[in-house]
Amino acid sequence: MRHVISILVQNKFGVLARISGLISARGFNIDSLTVGETEEPKTSRMIIVVHGDDPVIEQIIKQLRRLIETIRVTDLAEGRFVERDLMLAKIEATPAKRLEILQIANVFGAKIVDMTAREIILELSGEVGRIDALIGILKPYGIKELARTGSVALSRGPIAPASSAAPGSAPAGVNTL
Amino acid sequence: MKGAEILEEALWREGVDIMFGYPGGASMEIHQALTRKDRIRVVLPRHEQGGGFAAQGFARATGKVGVALATSGPGATNLATPIADAKLDSIPMVAITGQVPTTVIGRDAFQECDVVGFSRTLTKHNYMVTDINDLARVVKEAFHIARTGRPGPVLIDIPKNVQQSYAIPNFNEPMDIPGYKPTSEPNPAQIRAAAQAIMESERPVLYIGGGCIHSDASEVLIKLAEKCDIPAVSTIMGIGAFPARHPLFFDMLGMHGAVYANYAVSRADLLIAAGVRFDDRVTGKVSEFARHGKIIHIDVDASEINKNKPVQIPIVADARLALDAILAQVKPAQHRAWVADIEAEKKKLPFRYDTNASEILPQYVLDELNNLIEGKNVIVTMGVGQHQMWAAQWLRMHQPRTFMSSSGLGSMGFGYPSALGAKLARPDYEVIDVDGDGSFIMNIQELATAYAENIAVKALILNNRHLGMVVQWEDRFYESKRAQTFIGDPRNPEKDYPDFAGIAKACNIPGRHVTRKTDVRAALEEMLAAKTPYVLDVSVMYTEHVLPMIPAGKTFADTIYE
Numbered sequence: 125m126r127h128v129i130s131i132l133v134q135n136k137f138g139v140l141a142r143i144s145g146l147i148s149a150r151g152f153n154i155d156s157l158t159v160g161e162t163e164e165p166k167t168s169r170m171i172i173v174v175h176g177d178d179p180v181i182e183q184i185i186k187q188l189r190r191l192i193e194t195i196r197v198t199d200l201a202e203g204r205f206v207e208r209d210l211m212l213a214k215i216e217a218t219p220a221k222r223l224e225i226l227q228i229a230n231v232f233g234a235k236i237v238d239m240t241a242r243e244i245i246l247e248l249s250g251e252v253g254r255i256d257a258l259i260g261i262l263k264p265y266g267i268k269e270l271a272r273t274g275s276v277a278l279s280r281g282p283i284a285p286a287s288s289a290a291p292g293s294a295p296a297g298v299n300t301l
Numbered sequence: 302m303k304g305a306e307i308l309e310e311a312l313w314r315e316g317v318d319i320m321f322g323y324p325g326g327a328s329m330e331i332h333q334a335l336t337r338k339d340r341i342r343v344v345l346p347r348h349e350q351g352g353g354f355a356a357q358g359f360a361r362a363t364g365k366v367g368v369a370l371a372t373s374g375p376g377a378t379n380l381a382t383p384i385a386d387a388k389l390d391s392i393p394m395v396a397i398t399g400q401v402p403t404t405v406i407g408r409d410a411f412q413e414c415d416v417v418g419f420s421r422t423l424t425k426h427n428y429m430v431t432d433i434n435d436l437a438r439v440v441k442e443a444f445h446i447a448r449t450g451r452p453g454p455v456l457i458d459i460p461k462n463v464q465q466s467y468a469i470p471n472f473n474e475p476m477d478i479p480g481y482k483p484t485s486e487p488n489p490a491q492i493r494a495a496a497q498a499i500m501e502s503e504r505p506v507l508y509i510g511g512g513c514i515h516s517d518a519s520e521v522l523i524k525l526a527e528k529c530d531i532p533a534v535s536t537i538m539g540i541g542a543f544p545a546r547h548p549l550f551f552d553m554l555g556m557h558g559a560v561y562a563n564y565a566v567s568r569a570d571l572l573i574a575a576g577v578r579f580d581d582r583v584t585g586k587v588s589e590f591a592r593h594g595k596i597i598h599i600d601v602d603a604s605e606i607n608k609n610k611p612v613q614i615p616i617v618a619d620a621r622l623a624l625d626a627i628l629a630q631v632k633p634a635q636h637r638a639w640v641a642d643i644e645a646e647k648k649k650l651p652f653r654y655d656t657n658a659s660e661i662l663p664q665y666v667l668d669e670l671n672n673l674i675e676g677k678n679v680i681v682t683m684g685v686g687q688h689q690m691w692a693a694q695w696l697r698m699h700q701p702r703t704f705m706s707s708s709g710l711g712s713m714g715f716g717y718p719s720a721l722g723a724k725l726a727r728p729d730y731e732v733i734d735v736d737g738d739g740s741f742i743m744n745i746q747e748l749a750t751a752y753a754e755n756i757a758v759k760a761l762i763l764n765n766r767h768l769g770m771v772v773q774w775e776d777r778f779y780e781s782k783r784a785q786t787f788i789g790d791p792r793n794p795e796k797d798y799p800d801f802a803g804i805a806k807a808c809n810i811p812g813r814h815v816t817r818k819t820d821v822r823a824a825l826e827e828m829l830a831a832k833t834p835y836v837l838d839v840s841v842m843y844t845e846h847v848l849p850m851i852p853a854g855k856t857f858a859d860t861i862y863e
Contacts, residue, residue: 132480133480134477134478134479134480137429137431138417138421138429141418141421142421145421145422146422149422179607179611182607183604183607183608186603186604186606186608187604189603189604190602190603190604191426191480192425192426192446192478192480192481193426193478193480194480195479195480196480
């Protein structure tokens with residue numbers, strides 16, 4: 125199952141290396157990792173997208189929580205959340221194909237951020253599936269270069285209390301801290 | 302104050318009165334500051350790895366944080382093994398490394414190495430201090446992190462210019478680790494569930510490990526076992542937490558554990574796992590381990606729960622606090638038939654060796670040593686391999702913090718330097734390194750430390766001229782083909798080599814080489830009577846196998862007895 129894990133960390137030197145090092149050292153495979161400052165400059169938020177069954181996800185979350193610079197780790201898939209990915213795609217666009225591509229961009233609500241005689245750069249932010257769909261449609265036209273950010277995400281509604289489950293109380297398969 | 306002086310003061314404030322340090326260009330400023338103040342004893346090992354293991358020996362003997370200091374580059378990389386070792390055995394340790402000045406970091410300067418980079422996954426946490434104003438706070442955080450929660454090693458890398466610059470330190474600055482809140486108190490609902498399970502159980506077994514020693518849980522373990530009549534078995538890390546001769550104690554379990562200990566676990570309907578991590582050397586095939594019962598798993602580290610073995614009743618807490626809480630809730634119970642069942646198994650298949658052999662068997666030496674030291678204030682350290690397993694089988698330990706083994710990482714060379722640290726921590730104890738010839742030679746240079754620093758540790762070398770454990774696996778799984786497992790003299794393979802007593806003598810340490818069984822007892826007595834360091838080299842048969850044995854990944858049913 126796909127999980128979107130949100131990690132709040134102290135914004136310190138080497139913290140990204142710590143997280144990515146942990147993930148590789150423990151043999152976990154992740155789909156994407158994003159990182160950026162939050163509303164509080166001393167903390168950063170990382171979003172990890174990972175596929176795995178429950179025991180694997182439980183271990184990843186527990187290992188992340190073990191890091192000293194980790195403040196909070198949440199599996200967003202446990203509640204409602206918004207998730208966005210940003211894509212930039214450089215498409216081959218000869219004058220003959222240009223209009224077609226612009227129409228496709230329009231349907232998806234993608235922005236044109238650059239246009240030359242032979243290429244167009246499209247920008248789209250949205251749900252991962254929507255971006256995948258646009259890429260699929262653009263492929264036959266010739267995608268010269270593609271860049272994606274990976275997912276950023278936030279839970280919907282009020283912020284849950286830091287530690288909802290009492291320590292040690294959770295049964296097997298559920299996260300404990 | 303100068304950075305190096307701030308460090309010295311911060312260490313002193315953390316209660317450090319002894320540490321192990323090997324100087325170099327990037328750390329000599331710190332040595333100078335320590336020597337100027339002259340209140341923290343700095344022991345000079347002959348290799349940074351020896352210093353790191355000595356710091357561990359100190360920590361294992363006391364529960365206090367062991368401190369090792371090394372210079373940049375090779376000094377720091379030589380500390381890597383003791384640090385990784387401390388991580389796997391959860392030993393509180395602070396490693397301090399000098400680093401090249403910040404102005405040249407990243408330029409491949411002389412003796413430069415990315416220490417925080419390579420040590421990231423070896424440590425519980427690590428720091429590079431680039432601002433002198435962080436130094437006092439970082440030292441405080443490092444000691445706090447090393448000793449709280451699940452203990453472990455913390456490394457502080459300090460560039461030379463930070464050591465040499467000046468600042469007005471604030472030793473009262475609060476720590477800045479908002480995400481670090483180790484759990485220690487157990488959850489009451491989980492305690493009730495555990496107590497209930499214990500009262501319903503007909504065949505409970507206590508499975509105890511290093512966490513019981515770290516949390517000083519011995520007393521409550523014994524009380525709980527006695528109150529509810531629960532047999533106990535131990536991992537190698539837990540040896541000493543439960544008195545060896547207690548009628549409810551059934552020795553070490555696992556790959557080379559007692560048959561009756563493994564039998565008890567395989568038949569148990571409830572396993573009370575306290576401060577253990579279901580290591581593969583204990584469980585064998587983990588899905589078959591204790592499959593007939595429920596498991597209560599007490600661990601201070603939440604990530605241990607369900608890591609190797611799914612459990613029904615997890616308790617994330619300090620082992621002593623959790624066991625205390627359980628003890629208060631359980632009613633006295635009797636499991637006489639169950640205990641008798643395990644006792645019968647013990648009578649049938651005890652640890653054994655050929656006592657009539659004319660040659661010196663390694664087990665015989667340890668059996669004799671045990672006759673001389675059992676019940677006394679003795680700390681035993683060891684290397685890694687056959688002798689380590691025999692020590693676990695034959696030495697009967699009665700107190701926690703007296704049996705020290707590199708158990709998780711399995712670092713050869715651990716025995717002698719860790720004995721030095723233990724002896725400095727507990728000068729009132731006899732400290733004996735029970736070692737193999739392969740392990741001993743890995744840190745043999747520390748003989749010079751023992752002499753120079755007057756540390757009267759004893760080394761008992763079970764010398765079989767081979768890497769015995771690998772030889773055993775060659776015999777069992779590789780048709781006895783020897784592949785670089787002979788470490789004696791190729792021109793004279795029957796004779797012991799090198800002359801360990803001779804090397805000791807060259808270090809001004811008395812020693813003796815024994816080749817006849819009839820001399821063993823007297824030689825052991827002579828070793829124990831020595832008031833100085835002493836090296837006893839005993840020539841033993843290399844053909845002995847550590848038995849019983851459950852091959853890796855197999856189950857109790859696959860036990861090899863002969």
